[in-house]
Amino acid sequence: MPTLVRLAPDPDSPDSLRLAAAMADILNHDDGLPPGMKVPAGQPPETAEHVLAFTRDWCLARAARYHAVVDDAGRVIGGATLSRINVEAGTARIGWFLASGYQDRRTATVAALFGLARKLGLRQVATTAADGDLALWQDAGIVADIIGKDLVGRL
Numbered sequence: 001m002p003t004l005v006r007l008a009p010d011p012d013s014p015d016s017l018r019l020a021a022a023m024a025d026i027l028n029h030d031d032g033l034p035p036g037m038k039v040p041a042g043q044p045p046e047t048a049e050h051v052l053a054f055t056r057d058w059c060l061a062r063a064a065r066y067h068a069v070v071d072d073a074g075r076v077i078g079g080a081t082l083s084r085i086n087v088e089a090g091t092a093r094i095g096w097f098l099a100s101g102y103q104d105r106r107t108a109t110v111a112a113l114f115g116l117a118r119k120l121g122l123r124q125v126a127t128t129a130a131d132g133d134l135a136l137w138q139d140a141g142i143v144a145d146i147i148g149k150d151l152v153g154r155l
Helices: 016-029 048-062 100-119 133-139
Strands: 003-008 065-070 076-086 091-098 124-128 143-147 150-154
Touching (some): 003 016, 003 048, 016 076, 048 065, 048 076, 065 100, 091 100, 133 150
Antiparallel strands (some): 003 065, 065 076, 076 091, 124 150, 143 150
16 A cells, blocks of 8 residues: 655655655656646756645645655655645545556555545545546545535545
């Protein structure tokens, strides 16, 4: 199962610069990323320092946590977020992406993200529903429903 290693707002690994560099490499070179994620041709490449600064600022503006998704061999294979975290209400929004070559790890990645949400005491998470996400969440053991445009899971 993939491990989630926090990069922002406060990195929890002395290896965060290496992890951010691997994340930058994915953003610079993975042609299979969704529109808006891959660095467009002609733009300066992402750097580890920029990934750390951007994710820190993004997290601070959204009451969020950003994690590198790391496989059993120590490779960064994607990113995962908990945002709009409301500990009192027990809720958050989640998001994730995986590099093209690791799409077969989606269920395990989502399960790891749900495990983190439970560890933080959250009881409900939501994301904008996309095709296949309901089945993915159910495969990860989450009871979920589509409510409006959101997929909402109870932990």
